[in-house]
Amino acid sequence: MAATSAPPASAHANGNGSHAGMAAQVGPPTNPMATALLTDQYQFSMAYAYWKAGKHADRAVFDLYFRKNPFGGEFTVFAGLEECIKFIANFKFTEHDISFLQSVMPMCEGAFFDYLREVDCSDVEVYSIPEGSVVFPKVPLMRVEGPVAVVQLLETPFVNLINYASLVTTNAARHRHVAGKSKVLLEFGLRRAQGPDGAISASKYCFMGGFDATSNVLAGNLFGIPLRGTHSHAFVSSYMSLDEIPDKALRSKDGSRVCQDFVSLVQEWLKKIQEADSLGAFGDSNQSELAAFASYALAFPSNFLALVDTYDVMRSGIPNFCAVALALHDLGYKASGIRLDSGDLAYLSIEARKVFRAVEKEFNVPGFGKMVITASNDLNEETIDALNKQGHEVDAFGIGTYLVTCYSQAALGCVFKLVEINSRPRIKLSEDVAKVSIPCKKRCFRLYGKEGYPLVDIMIRESEPSPKAGERILCRHPFIESKRAYVVPQHVEELLQCYWPGRSDEPRAELPSLDKIRSRCMQQLEKLRPDHIRRLNPTPYKVSVSAKLYDFIHRLWLNEAPVGELQ
Amino acid sequence: MAATSAPPASAHANGNGSHAGMAAQVGPPTNPMATALLTDQYQFSMAYAYWKAGKHADRAVFDLYFRKNPFGGEFTVFAGLEECIKFIANFKFTEHDISFLQSVMPMCEGAFFDYLREVDCSDVEVYSIPEGSVVFPKVPLMRVEGPVAVVQLLETPFVNLINYASLVTTNAARHRHVAGKSKVLLEFGLRRAQGPDGAISASKYCFMGGFDATSNVLAGNLFGIPLRGTHSHAFVSSYMSLDEIPDKALRSKDGSRVCQDFVSLVQEWLKKIQEADSLGAFGDSNQSELAAFASYALAFPSNFLALVDTYDVMRSGIPNFCAVALALHDLGYKASGIRLDSGDLAYLSIEARKVFRAVEKEFNVPGFGKMVITASNDLNEETIDALNKQGHEVDAFGIGTYLVTCYSQAALGCVFKLVEINSRPRIKLSEDVAKVSIPCKKRCFRLYGKEGYPLVDIMIRESEPSPKAGERILCRHPFIESKRAYVVPQHVEELLQCYWPGRSDEPRAELPSLDKIRSRCMQQLEKLRPDHIRRLNPTPYKVSVSAKLYDFIHRLWLNEAPVGELQ
Known part of the structure; x- marks a missing residue:
């Protein structure tokens, strides 16, 4: 792998603090444009409203997840984590940023900008499924906890950095699956990708999803991906x-x-x-x-x-x-x-x-x-x-346009939902049940069966004991009462690991090399039951909640939903 | 508009040469990742083969064009020119780039890398249709002339910088058309775009195509686009x-x-x-x-x-x-x-x-x-x-995913074809007539009718006299013999203007501000005959060649195509 470039201008000046130390360790985002201003305007409006109400430091937990697998399939590969961690490690407003924000929000009090000047991610905790893992709808890919105003500012860049990365990695994995293991797959998408880093990310994530090489020289330089042409x-x-x-x-x-x-x-x-x-x-x-x-x-x-x-x-x-x-x-x-x-x-x-x-x-x-x-x-x-x-x-396929633009489905719908604030669970309702969020700070597990295949993912409340290998556990569909099953897992894997501990003592999981993430992805796809991954009519993989979480969700739902009146 | 950042590291050191002077005038590309390495590996393989054969300085002319309007429509808005000019103004290999290239092309002679060290775009000429213009298939959007090895290196980044820019600007213009002039259109695509600059470019080009504001704070900062949220x-x-x-x-x-x-x-x-x-x-x-x-x-x-x-x-x-x-x-x-x-x-x-x-x-x-x-x-x-x-x-629409990812058609198929080398015209044949290239270094004109609408675009050989207002001219379909019409234009507009004169004395057309480009786009769409722009069954706009160019194409075609043998 090629060496990364010099540390970014926005990195902390004091090199000894744990936050600055982590920033130096993980390096800057691949794209220098991924700065703290790369977010939606409303995150700043909300930050100001929180600050005015004295709520900005309220401790919030958000889940980042998607609702539907792309490309008509029943699996997704999770990618983009490393870029998110690099993003928060370097998250800091420069004086240039502050003046710009002041110019577009002249109605805000000056002290708010003093607050923004001090903001960083040292009090944010990020738990995430490892990059390159096979993932499924509704299960949090990342759980982000921290001061509500700060975590909201992270929403847009995180979703931006995860959405396309996961989409194109999944697309690459699907191309690898249909081409078979023996074929050479070459990513030739630079000229048709959605802009320079649409192309650069595509090269990185297509390699992660199982491609062998790229035509993109800069991607070869940045990530050490083999070049062809x-x-x-x-x-x-x-x-x-x-x-x-x-x-x-x-x-x-x-x-x-x-x-x-x-x-x-x-x-x-x-x-x-x-x-x-x-x-x-x-x-x-x-x-x-x-x-x-x-x-x-x-x-x-x-x-x-x-x-x-x-x-x-x-x-x-x-x-x-x-x-x-x-x-x-x-x-x-x-x-x-x-x-x-x-x-x-x-x-x-x-x-x-x-x-x-x-x-x-x-x-x-x-x-x-x-x-x-x-x-x-x-x-x-x-x-x-x-x-x-x-x-x-x-013997070898060179694939461009359809691969890198994800032509058959150009977006993945990752969302970032508030599930708890100041230890009080929150739910987002919707007339569309698929859009109701699963409340509470949760832990997530993958339960494996006798044959080594993953059987079901289960979400539990943080306070519940973990599922254990050999112990029977009831897995419930989060919304449909009649769908439930007992499982005795042969092996239990905790999905969310700590990648950014904030001020906590939790040890930080390492960010592996691109080659290692690629191997993880290949292994995970290998381990999946074949009917989940086949192209035609794949079987949905089961995602569940514990009995306790099920009851809790439905109590909260009834509490929050207004009773209708038919007229 | 916000000030642009510091001059790029790759700008020429000697500040007085005309090339370095132009680099300083136009500034760096918006995305710092748009460097000379952002190209396909095969452009370097070809550069080496040209260099080995002593052909690298052969004077080549390439046309950049597309073959089909996107989204089932009959018009396209051309965008991305400014970024291309910024790209070539700063086109230079750093020592870091050279070492990387040496490491991936160890079979190439050292003197080739000395040649690459000296390469810049001072001998390249770029003629282009102004950014924000309404454009049509087959007509060159840009004509790039220069040493064949250098111009080939530009192919991939140019196509990358034009394809998505033109696609998303066109998509924005289509949304504006359907929403009507009185509605406020807000671009909310940052979180679902294809990576950070998929989003940043989308904000820029959606504004160009007629949107009123964006949610993307960084885009507001970079381009002065109004922010909303x-x-x-x-x-x-x-x-x-x-x-x-x-x-x-x-x-x-x-x-x-x-x-x-x-x-x-x-x-x-x-x-x-x-x-x-x-x-x-x-x-x-x-x-x-x-x-x-x-x-x-x-x-x-x-x-x-x-x-x-x-x-x-x-x-x-x-x-x-x-x-x-x-x-x-x-x-x-x-x-x-x-x-x-x-x-x-x-x-x-x-x-x-x-x-x-x-x-x-x-x-x-x-x-x-x-x-x-x-x-x-x-x-x-x-x-x-x-x-x-x-x-x-x-009153106002906030549009994200479908707009910025161009979900209904995620790529525009711009190509970059050799049309002349050392003053000898070249044609690219194909069994698919739509893929045959139009040879020769050409000039292009838009002919306007009595009612002020554009009637037809015409391409002529460089040596031919320009069409003149009030003078009858025969416009021929480039490939179909029976399709031709006489036109007496009320007004004639030359389409290709000089944006990068290389060493020639041609004055350089100015790069207008984003606001001016946006106004141009709105005016051009306004001027178009309504049946070309309507959503359902729009009428194709006519694109033609002069009688002389028609004859020339078909002579060359017959010369190059092998005579088949049915068996």
Whole structure:
């Protein structure tokens, strides 16, 4: 991983306090624009109203959760935690921020801005499910506790940093699932993403969700993600003829000899290919394309990968590629493969594979038939699934637009709801039951069954004893009375861990490396019962509350809801 | 507008050269992550292959354009130009960048990195349609000319900076169109946008496309966009009773007197409202909500706007709001209005309006009936259209998720195609005619008819004379032979202007302020013939080429396309 940049201007000046110390440890947010001003105006209006009423330090607990899995699926991968922790570690208003706020809120008393000057997150506690975990609706992904005015200011940036991160990680995981473990997945989304850090986050989180590499050089630099990329159509069409290659010499891979005219060698091979009956008698290929390939091979003899669809894949791109690859082979190099970026990818990959196998046999080049075929061009879950059903010979998929913009569902609806204030539980009602919040400061557990699969998540009140392996526990649907089941878990995992202890003595869970988070994600998906993860009609995973919490919710609900009057 | 921050680290050190001078004039990109590394890996592979072949300085011309208007419409608003110009003005590799590139491209010769160290955009020319213009498929939005290796490095960041900007500006313009000119449109998308600058760009470009304000404080700070926002459900549910308000005194607006117990005044008003027969005899309202409203009014007596749907809009939110608003009125303040965030917005807005009008009459409070009603909650073009059809009393719409993520179409497919190299035209063929590029360095014009509407855009070869007002010109469809028409324009507008002259003497068009770009956008949309902009079955706007360019395209096409052989 590349080193992160210098500490942010907003970090605390006094380097010894525990808060400043933590800020230094976790580093600044990836995007320098993620500052304390990156929030909704109403968070400041509310902060002022709380402050005026002397309520700003009231101790509030908020849950961050979502209500529905995206993409018609029954699972979500939680991502964005590290950025949230970096955000709060560096949360501080600069004098520039304060003057701006004063200018837009001239009706507020000056002392309020003095209060804002002192605000940081040293009194905030963040408990969270580890990043890269598989998560489900209604269960808090994060529980944020602290002075109500401060925690409200965190609402918008937290939801912003979690929503897209979790959405695109889940999208990547879904693409990995449909492509299968053996395929190489490349994220090519930079140009179509929603702005520079739409792209940079996409690269990070697609890697987390199971992609192998990205085309985004800055993401490679920031996160150490492997980079991939060869050339474009413009490169091919920028060549006119073979005469444009001034230096035609190429030293053999072992350094023992120099081929003075690599271009002629390529032309000789092209002739042999065109004349070989076993290859189906190719006609004339495009010479500007041949020039581009030869030129590219001279620059990258050990990494020759050619885009073969600029003119005509089967009539021009494939024979030209084979000619250059065979010439490279003469000099001890092994070509990497081709990329297809248009047309019928199933058909073209199968036809290309046939040619590669025939070349292997005709010219006795072991391994040529296994040449890597990369496909790109508006791929997504559905098109990969369709390719699988048709049969194809693609080894690697380059996926852009649909992956990074989450085209089939461009937003995840994470919310941030008040569940307790000054130790008094709060509930948010709604005519839509799915929108009623689950009150109280809670602890959350995942219960595993005999076969090692997770069976159910359960939320309990903080004061209740934890579920224990081997002990029977009643799990209730939070809202539907008739849905309940006894479970005897084989293994119990507490979901919320302390990532930001504020002033408490709780030890802080470490923020793992991106590679470790990626492994966690892969393992968690592996552990999930297959019917929860399948594309068609997946089974919903069960999310429950303890009997005590169930009773409490429903008492509070009845208390708060007005009795209607039908007219 | 707020001042921009300090000049970027990557700006040229020598402050007197014209390139460095321009960098200083235009300032750094809004997002500090938009650096020279923000590009695809293959742009560097190609740069190396060009360099190895001695082709890197070949003079290339690329067109940036899109092929299809988004959202099923027939127009697009072009945005993102200023960020592109800022990008190239600051385009330079740091030593950190170079070391990183060396580490990921160890097979490249050292001299290549010396070349990269020297690369900047002083030899690049950018011609562009002005930002905020209405634009159409196939017509170049930008024409970028320069050394092929450098211009290729710009492809990815340019497309990234234009794609989402133009998409979301167009989305905003569509929302403005459906809402009508008289409504207030508020962008509330920060929490659901695709990352921090997905949100920051959205705020900028939604304002450009016709929105009035944003909730995003940082965007307000960066771009001077008006800010809006009041309070959330959490604020309401954080209150338990009226006893929680310690300081109940409120000075009247004119400063002449102090009401020592504003809360009692509110309670008196609530009683009057509940007892008034003309208001339909309200029952008991929620007291924690009343406390939250009273507390908020004490903090913002001149800006009292309440979210009224936490418990029950008509039974609790509206009477509570009216009580506080009437108490404020007693002290000379005018309440701002309410926000509805759930339920049937058409019905609730109409019912709320009835109550406001009845209050105006019952208590003789002129203007109370005109109280501003803001609606939010998953709004988009379709729901606003549906509200319009049902009838509603909403004055302002707060729009988030669907607006900023461009949910109905999350990407615009801008491409960047080579059209000429070393003065030789290039064409990119495709089996899909819509994907064939229009070759040659071109000039583009918009021809206006008698009624002032634009009639057609026309592309001509650079060497051709410009179309002139009053002179008949043949406009041909670029690909379909039978589609052509003579036009006698009343007025001719050249579309591509010089925004980055490189080393040429061309004067540089100014980058206007955001307010000016917004006005341009509004004017351009105003000028468009209504059938091009309507939501249902809009008429496509015509895009054409000159007779000369038509002939040239088709000659080149025939030359390059292989003759097929049916088997």
